[in-house]
Amino acid sequence: MNLRVQVFVAVMLVAALLWIVNMVRKEALDIRFALSWLTVGAVVLVLDIFPGIMDNLVRLLGIELPVNMMFFFGFCFTLLLLFILTVKVSRQEEHIKRLVQEMALLQDAVCKEKGEALKENDE
Amino acid sequence: MRKLVIIPAYNEQGGIKKTVQDIQAHAPDFDYVVINDCSTDDTLAVCRKNGFHVINLPVNLGIGGSVQTGYLYAYANGYDVAVQFDGDGQHNAKYLDEMADRLAKEKLDMVIGSRYIKKEGFQSSGMRRAGIRYFSGLIRLVTGKRITDPTSGMRMAGRSVIALYAKNYPKDYPEPESVTVALKKGKRVGEVPVQMNARTEGISSISPRKSVYYMIKVSLAILIAAVRGERV
Numbered sequence: 001m002n003l004r005v006q007v008f009v010a011v012m013l014v015a016a017l018l019w020i021v022n023m024v025r026k027e028a029l030d031i032r033f034a035l036s037w038l039t040v041g042a043v044v045l046v047l048d049i050f051p052g053i054m055d056n057l058v059r060l061l062g063i064e065l066p067v068n069m070m071f072f073f074g075f076c077f078t079l080l081l082l083f084i085l086t087v088k089v090s091r092q093e094e095h096i097k098r099l100v101q102e103m104a105l106l107q108d109a110v111c112k113e114k115g116e117a118l119k120e121n122d123e
Numbered sequence: 124m125r126k127l128v129i130i131p132a133y134n135e136q137g138g139i140k141k142t143v144q145d146i147q148a149h150a151p152d153f154d155y156v157v158i159n160d161c162s163t164d165d166t167l168a169v170c171r172k173n174g175f176h177v178i179n180l181p182v183n184l185g186i187g188g189s190v191q192t193g194y195l196y197a198y199a200n201g202y203d204v205a206v207q208f209d210g211d212g213q214h215n216a217k218y219l220d221e222m223a224d225r226l227a228k229e230k231l232d233m234v235i236g237s238r239y240i241k242k243e244g245f246q247s248s249g250m251r252r253a254g255i256r257y258f259s260g261l262i263r264l265v266t267g268k269r270i271t272d273p274t275s276g277m278r279m280a281g282r283s284v285i286a287l288y289a290k291n292y293p294k295d296y297p298e299p300e301s302v303t304v305a306l307k308k309g310k311r312v313g314e315v316p317v318q319m320n321a322r323t324e325g326i327s328s329i330s331p332r333k334s335v336y337y338m339i340k341v342s343l344a345i346l347i348a349a350v351r352g353e354r355v
Contacts, residue, residue, distance in 0.1 A: 097294075100182055101192045104158075105199065108178045 009048045017041045040077060126223060127202040128155040129193030131186055132210035136165040139210050143175050146208070149216040152223075156196055157210065160189040184294075191292040194280070198289040206279040211322050213245075214277045218317045222279045225315050232310035233284045235270065235302070236277035236317035244318025254338065258299045261342060265349035266306040271314055273299040284310055293344060296337050300344040307348055 020037050023029035047054050054066050063069045128146050132139050139157065146155050156176050159167050161183040170177040178192060190207055197205035204223055208214050214236070222234045238246060239255070246252065258273045276298060280288065284305055293300045306312055 093294075096182075097184055097188050097191075100180055100184055101188065101195055104178050104180050104192060105196055108196070 006048055006051070010045065013041055013045045013048065017045075036081065124204065124223075124227075125200075125202045126153045126204040126206070127193070127197045127200075128153045128206050128208045128216075128219070129190060129197065130155060130157045130208050130210045131160060131189035131193065132157050132162065132166050132170075133160040133183070133186070133189070134162045134164045134166060135210040136162070136169050138212040139166055139169055139175075140173060141212055142208070142210050142214075143173070145216040146219075150219040153206070153219060154202075155208075156193060158189045158192050160184055160186075187292050187294040187297040190297065191288060194285050194288040194292065197285050202285065203282055204279060205285050207276055209276050213319050213322050215318065215320070218277075218315065219279075222315050225313055226279055226281055229313060230311070231313045232281045233302075233305055233312045234279040235272060235275050235312065235314045236279075236319075237270075237272035237275055237314040238317065238319055239271040240314060240316035241318075243316075245321045254334070257338075258341065258345070261345055262299065262303050262306070265345060266303060268306050268312065270302055270306075270312065273302050277317060277319070278302075296341050299341050300348055303345045303348045307351070 017038065020029065020034050020041070024031050024034045054069070058064075058066045058069050061069065063072075128150065130139070130142060130146075135142075143155060143157065146153060154176075156178055157170050159170065159177050159179045161180050167177065167179060169175075178196065180189065180192065184192070193207070194205060204226060206219060206222065208216070208219075218236055222236060225231065226234045238244060239252075247255070255272065255274050259270055262268065262270050262273055278298070287305065287308060287310070288301065291304070302312065
């Protein structure tokens with residue numbers, strides 16, 4: 001890996017990290033969700049600045065090319081994140097369903113009460 | 124003894140009036156409530172115009188969420204019996220009293236209106252009957268109980284099953300799965316022979332393309348309900 005690539009990747013990463021932090025600052029992104037992204041960004045940044053770590057890791061795991069390891073871990077991370085998100089969507093769907101049901105029942109109860117109040121006025 | 128008919132309705136402007144009038148004429152002991160699942164047609168307007176009791180869902184929840192709203196209503200308002208009844212003219216209200224009698228006399232927790240005891244009336248297509256027999260077999264395998272019509276949408280629940288379904292009900296294609304859950308919880312489920320009509324209004328929610336998803340999803344749901352057993 002030459003210095004040019006290292007600098008290019010570092011600039012991209014810093015920009016991405018700043019973007020994420022800015023989203024959190026503007027309260028557009030929940031900090032709990034930002035944490036995993038910030039962690040990944042930080043780890044890749046460290047690997048970019050110290051390429052020796054990556055060479056050692058690749059040798060340790062018996063993987064032939066460093067780039068293969070990056071793809072592999074990137075893929076695993078993406079799958080994990082997607083799975084966590086589908087779990088969260090399921091839970092939110094359940095929450096929304098409950099809210100809609102409660103709201104509809106409340107509306108019905110209010111209408112009934114109003115109707116009865118009107119009837120009493122008539123009598 | 125307070126009894127409620129739950130009528131889930133999604134785009135049933137053509138059939139809803141006949142359905143409610145059928146209940147008023149042939150099952151006068153029953154209260155009813157239409158659950159309008161955010162229909163895009165004039166279902167709500169038809170109900171309002173005729174003065175029908177309707178609970179209006181502000182967003183579309185699908186059949187499971189609609190029916191569950193009915194069970195929540197039944198539970199909150201202290202009904203002893205609640206029965207699901209399609210809004211498209213497939214079900215006949217004249218069987219409701221018989222179902223309620225069965226429920227009370229045999230101290231059952233749930234009674235299903237089955238097309239396949241006497242095998243009279245609309246019997247559905249051959250493919251669908253094969254699917255229904257398959258679910259019947261699968262449910263027997265995991266619960267040991269024989270349910271001849273596990274996909275029937277005409278189901279009457281006593282207080283304990285009302286509470287069960289108010290708390291937990293599958294979101295789509297809920298019938299076979301929810302029967303399995305009830306059986307696994309030790310509820311007593313019986314069946315009463317009924318005749319159903321071919322649908323006159325609306326279209327079936329199960330298109331050929333969706334039937335593959337249906338078979339796989341419901342099979343898996345039944346197996347998971349079996350493994351889950353007493354929990355939940």
